[in-house]
Amino acid sequence: MAPPSGRRISAASLLAWSGLVPFAAYVSLFLVLPTILALASGLFDGEGALTGDNLAALADPTIVAVFVNTVWLSATTAVVGAVLGALVCWALLAAPPASAVRRLVEAGASVLAQFGGVMLAFAFIATFGLSGVVTSLLQEGFGVDLYADGPWIYELGGLLGPYIYFQTPLMVITFLPALSALKPQWAEANLTLGGTRAGFWAHVGIPVLAPAFLASLLLLFANAFSSYATAAALASQGAQIVPLQIRAALTSETVLGRENLAGALALGMIVIVGLAMWAYSAVQRRAARWQR
Missing domain, CATH: 1.10.3720.10 (MetI-like)
Incomplete structure (x- = not known):
């Protein structure tokens, strides 16, 4: 009886965590991705080469x-x-x-x-x-x-x-x-x-x-x-x-x-x-x- 009970608990836990999928998608799309793009565009030039010129502009x-x-x-x-x-x-x-x-x-x-x-x-x-x-x-x-x-x-x-x-x-x-x-x-x-x-x-x-x-x-x-x-x-x-x-x-x-x-x-x-x-x-x- 223990294995089925364990499987039911795991399924219920998985179902509960699945409710966070829409929120995680929203955070990833509108918060995480823009942050990564801002970091990437600030550290690279127009040709994709790593540069510090953009950060130097902050001074x-x-x-x-x-x-x-x-x-x-x-x-x-x-x-x-x-x-x-x-x-x-x-x-x-x-x-x-x-x-x-x-x-x-x-x-x-x-x-x-x-x-x-x-x-x-x-x-x-x-x-x-x-x-x-x-x-x-x-x-x-x-x-x-x-x-x-x-x-x-x-x-x-x-x-x-x-x-x-x-x-x-x-x-x-x-x-x-x-x-x-x-x-x-x-x-x-x-x-x-x-x-x-x-x-x-x-x-x-x-x-x-x-x-x-x-x-x-x-x-x-x-x-x-x-x-x-x-x-x-x-x-x-x-x-x-x-x-x-x-x-x-x-x-x-x-x-x-x-x-x-x-x-x-x-x-x-x-x-x-x-x-x-x-x-x-x-x-x-x-x-x-x-x-x-």
């Missing part, structure tokens, strides 16, 4: 400035989005989990976190563009010219608003479960022992939530660093950030006299995002200890 001052711009944009929007999102999550603690307000905010955050690309760029241009609704209202009603110093909305600073727009609801989605997992018994025990509400947050709440907050911050940084569609639709001219520089390298006939520069840029981008996600995973594992 060019223009390319370094583009990476600095991207890191600055990603870090700034991640910090602002994390703080605003955390405040929204903290305000939602007053609402019961099944309340209409909380469900509405959670549903809205899920939608707005995915609202990007051409739609978001058009919304900001229609609102804050050179002839936008808010721009015209301030100019005609209050004499305030938003573009006295130039068309900033189409420059690097103009990406701050759209990025914060989708970073904040993403923070709400990722940080709210951790904040909701704070046990009420901890606050009650703190008050019973003579502690204050401020003392609870200073000595219990913030230290416990710090890993989850940092993990969400890293996720927001990686999300902003790898974003392309919104920046491409809003800043159609120039290549202020790495994704737009990759677009320029793919569409331009000559970039710094080096072929396959886009692969080297993508490789550098993969390394930075990979390090951010590795740190996110490490911090997330630490944050999950007290949530069990």
Whole structure:
């Protein structure tokens, strides 16, 4: 009787693992294969010979400035989005989990976190563009010219608003479960022992939530660093950030006299995002200890 039972267990295990085949195919096609192609194109020239010229281009001052711009944009929007999102999550603690307000905010955050690309760029241009609704209202009603110093909305600073727009609801989605997992018994025990509400947050709440907050911050940084569609639709001219520089390298006939520069840029981008996600995973594992 043992062999048939063993065969049945093996068949069941094989059937269970077969459910991962579609996901494995998706990861291989859209994550692993592009990474391999980026690595290969960055290390080889147009004739297939191994070269370091493409990687050497990463030390060019223009390319370094583009990476600095991207890191600055990603870090700034991640910090602002994390703080605003955390405040929204903290305000939602007053609402019961099944309340209409909380469900509405959670549903809205899920939608707005995915609202990007051409739609978001058009919304900001229609609102804050050179002839936008808010721009015209301030100019005609209050004499305030938003573009006295130039068309900033189409420059690097103009990406701050759209990025914060989708970073904040993403923070709400990722940080709210951790904040909701704070046990009420901890606050009650703190008050019973003579502690204050401020003392609870200073000595219990913030230290416990710090890993989850940092993990969400890293996720927001990686999300902003790898974003392309919104920046491409809003800043159609120039290549202020790495994704737009990759677009320029793919569409331009000559970039710094080096072929396959886009692969080297993508490789550098993969390394930075990979390090951010590795740190996110490490911090997330630490944050999950007290949530069990």
